[in-house]
Amino acid sequence: MSENQGRGMGAFFDKTKTGKTTARPERRPRMRTSITLTQKDADRLELLRTHLRRRYGRGLTFSHVVSQALEVLADRESITVPDT
Numbered sequence: 001m002s003e004n005q006g007r008g009m010g011a012f013f014d015k016t017k018t019g020k021t022t023a024r025p026e027r028r029p030r031m032r033t034s035i036t037l038t039q040k041d042a043d044r045l046e047l048l049r050t051h052l053r054r055r056y057g058r059g060l061t062f063s064h065v066v067s068q069a070l071e072v073l074a075d076r077e078s079i080t081v082p083d084t
Helices: 008-012 039-056 062-076
Strands: none
Touching: 039 062
8 A cells, every 4th residue: 555545635745744845946937939840840859759758758848859959059059058
């Protein structure tokens, strides 16, 4: 039997030893955008997402793939973006 059995919704939240719910890590601000891709680029993006999902799991989205690709490209071009 699981130690979380019978805790109801409390089984889904981390609690410290004091019984208080731990704070969620702060999310970085995001910007919603849309882009137009060629069919070849769209296929490449889908293949990258499929490949990376095998490594990182099903929660990986196109946003994750684009973010990772931008980081690699910026590193390769020696571009540093200051943290905001």
